[in-house]
Amino acid sequence: MTSKISTHKRFTSICFVIFALFFSLSFNLKASEPIESSGDEAVLSQGHATSHTEEDPNKPVDIASIAFEHILDSHSWHLFGDHEDAVSMPLPVILKTDNGIVTFMSSAFHHDTHGTHVAEINGQRFVNFKETIYLASDFPNEHGQYLNIQKDEKGEETITNVAPLDFSITKNATQLFLSALVLILLFTSVAKAYKKTGVTTAPKGKQSFLEPLIVFVRDDLAKGNIGEKGEKFTPYLLTVFFIILINNVLGLIPISANLTGNIAFTLVLSVFTLLLTVFNGNKNYWGHIFTPHAPKALWIILIPIEIIGVFTKPFALMIRLFANISAGHIIIISLVGLIFMFKSLLISPIAVGFALFIDVLEVLVAVLQAYIFTLLTALFIGSAVADHNEDGQHDSADEKLVGEHH
Amino acid sequence: MVGSISVVGAGLAVIGAGIGIGQIGGHAMDAIARQPEASGKITTTMLIAAALVEGVALFGVVVALIK
Numbered sequence: 001m002t003s004k005i006s007t008h009k010r011f012t013s014i015c016f017v018i019f020a021l022f023f024s025l026s027f028n029l030k031a032s033e034p035i036e037s038s039g040d041e042a043v044l045s046q047g048h049a050t051s052h053t054e055e056d057p058n059k060p061v062d063i064a065s066i067a068f069e070h071i072l073d074s075h076s077w078h079l080f081g082d083h084e085d086a087v088s089m090p091l092p093v094i095l096k097t098d099n100g101i102v103t104f105m106s107s108a109f110h111h112d113t114h115g116t117h118v119a120e121i122n123g124q125r126f127v128n129f130k131e132t133i134y135l136a137s138d139f140p141n142e143h144g145q146y147l148n149i150q151k152d153e154k155g156e157e158t159i160t161n162v163a164p165l166d167f168s169i170t171k172n173a174t175q176l177f178l179s180a181l182v183l184i185l186l187f188t189s190v191a192k193a194y195k196k197t198g199v200t201t202a203p204k205g206k207q208s209f210l211e212p213l214i215v216f217v218r219d220d221l222a223k224g225n226i227g228e229k230g231e232k233f234t235p236y237l238l239t240v241f242f243i244i245l246i247n248n249v250l251g252l253i254p255i256s257a258n259l260t261g262n263i264a265f266t267l268v269l270s271v272f273t274l275l276l277t278v279f280n281g282n283k284n285y286w287g288h289i290f291t292p293h294a295p296k297a298l299w300i301i302l303i304p305i306e307i308i309g310v311f312t313k314p315f316a317l318m319i320r321l322f323a324n325i326s327a328g329h330i331i332i333i334s335l336v337g338l339i340f341m342f343k344s345l346l347i348s349p350i351a352v353g354f355a356l357f358i359d360v361l362e363v364l365v366a367v368l369q370a371y372i373f374t375l376l377t378a379l380f381i382g383s384a385v386a387d388h389n390e391d392g393q394h395d396s397a398d399e400k401l402v403g404e405h406h
Numbered sequence: 407m408v409g410s411i412s413v414v415g416a417g418l419a420v421i422g423a424g425i426g427i428g429q430i431g432g433h434a435m436d437a438i439a440r441q442p443e444a445s446g447k448i449t450t451t452m453l454i455a456a457a458l459v460e461g462v463a464l465f466g467v468v469v470a471l472i473k
Contacts, residue, residue, distance in 0.1 A: 220450075316461045323464035372457045379454075 063337035067330045071258045073172045074113075074131050075106040079255055086111045091174055095133060096165040097124060106168075115145035127161075133168075134161035172265065175257035179246045186210070187242075217241050217374060225378040229385050233378070236276070240269060241374040248325060248366030252359065260369075261325035263318065270314035273377045278310070281384040313380055317373060324369050328362040412470040419466025426459035 077089035090107035099122075106128075108119035115129035118136045125136035127146045136146035148160045169177075190206050203211045222230035222237050247259040259265055277285075289306040292299065335355040339348050434452035438445045 316458075316465075319464055319468060320457065320461045323468050324460075327464070327467065368453070372453065375450075375454065376457070 061337065061340045063334055063341060066337065067333040070333055071261050071326050071329050072131065073170045073257075073262060075109070075128060075133070075168055075170055076111070077171050077174065077255075077257070091171065092169045093133065094167040094169065095126070096167065097135070099124065102126075102164075114143075115147045116140070116143075118146050126164075129159065132163055133166055134159060134163050137161060171257045172259050172262050175247070175250065175259045176265070179243065179250055179259070183242055183246060213241075214238060221371075221374050221378045225375070226382040226385060230378070230382075233276070233381055236272075237374050237378055240272075240377060241370050244269070244321065244373055245367065245370035248370060249363070251325060251329070252362055252366065258325065258329055260321055261329055263322045266318045266322045269321070269373070270318035273317060273380060274311070274314040276377075277313075277380045277384040280381060282387070284387065285384045313376075317376055321369055321373055324365060328358065328365055331358050332362070416467045416470035419463045419470065422466070423459055423463030426463075427456050430455045430459065 075093055076091055079087045079089065081087050088111065090105040093104055093106050093108075095102045102121055102124060104119065104121045108121065109126075109128045110117050113128050113130055115127040115134070115136075117127065119126045119128075125146070126133050127136045129145070129147055134147060137148050138146075140146050141149065149157050150160060151157055186206060187210075190210050193204065193207050202208075217238050218230075218234045221241075222234040224230075226233055244260055247265075250256050251258050251260060289310065290303060292302045292306065294302055332355050335351050335358060338351040339345075430452055434448050437448050441448075
């Protein structure tokens with residue numbers, strides 16, 4: 001009974017913190033507007049340079065750029081506030097320049113992402129332009145940027161400054177470390193509980209939440225799609241399922257990073273799937289690709305298609321997770337952004353209502369996408385390791401196993 | 407101009423996915439109504455098919471977003 005009350009209290013306090021963050025965020029967004037409309041607008045806009053030069057109160061808010069800013073990676077963990085008044089957590093920047101490795105904290109840029117603030121470290125000068133770090137030019141250009149930007153006849157801008165190799169611990173990398181830490185703590189504590197009591201008693205606490213999920217991934221996804229060899233791939237499938245699930249859910253919390261909506265992250269996961277299918281593929285799998293069951297005249301078309309198919313499957317996995325999560329985040333931001341576009345409080349019940357609806361829907365999507373990614377990975381591995389007879393039928397043993405699980 | 411036309415492209419991609427997922431969902435409902443005992447298997451298959459259709463739509467949307 002007491003534990004119930006304490007969890008309830010904890011939940012209420014978490015809710016309170018989240019709401020407080022929401023309000024502080026909206027307050028800061030609102031507070032920034034009168035400053036921009038005040039008399040020293042010219043001075044302000046000069047400081048912001050390029051994309052912020054034409055800031056005037058009647059200009060519609062560019063929700064698209066705000067939305068993209070939120071879903072992209074950055075060198076500092078932005079909490080709230082705009083431009084120079086922003087409150088953010090500095091993160092380490094690690095650069096490999098010609099003079100060796102340079103490390104410093106991202107606070108050296110003073111929230112600047114327009115290339116106007118030079119960070120001088122060990123005699124080397126850097127600027128941050130749209131979250132890419134360049135070596136600074138000696139003199140600023142007409143917009144106050146320490147960059148050499150050249151426009152070609154089509155109006156496309158190219159930056160001629162050298163960009164050193166960037167190994168920074170960015171916002172997404174920090175989020176990955178955080179989620180990995182959470183998963184390690186969670187699963188080692190649960191594993192310890194099993195070591196202590198074995199599987200003789202009913203699951204307790206965290207166990208009772210995780211056990212059904214683990215059993216579901218093992219029985220329905222791994223064994224259901226791969227067959228008896230599924231046991232071998234269960235640890236990998238569990239890892240994929242839980243890392244995607246926790247990052248999808250963490251990504252929904254305001255101020256957190258959008259890790260599963262980052263294409264580099266999903267690329268790595270899908271490359272793992274590709275490697276697993278390629279290295280575990282048996283002779284049946286490769287036989288289907290290089291000697292399809294079709295007239296020989298068709299092989300010239302079928303073989304290239306099958307080879308492309310090997311790569312499009314993980315490619316689709318990559319795009320699916322990335323696009324689903326990014327799209328969800330963009331929709332939520334756009335709905336909240338309606339308030340600022342219409343500049344009216346009357347629209348806020350509708351906007352907040354829809355945003356809440358989509359947010360709840362995104363919780364479903366978070367679980368569903370983790371499930372789909374794991375399911376399809378298991379299916380692809382299953383197709384690579386499945387035993388087939390000459391006529392392409394499943395073994396009787398295989399058939400029996402599939403029958404058992406459905 | 408390119409931007410505005412690409413938005414039309416994204417819209418077209420969504421129409422296709424809408425028809426596709428609608429068909430899948432509708433037929434899955436039909437199937438479950440006929441054989442409620444197979445609902446688990448039908449749901450799994452439905453989700454796979456829906457994910458594949460959605461994947462194609464998202465390709466369209468991503469291409470539209472990129473340019």
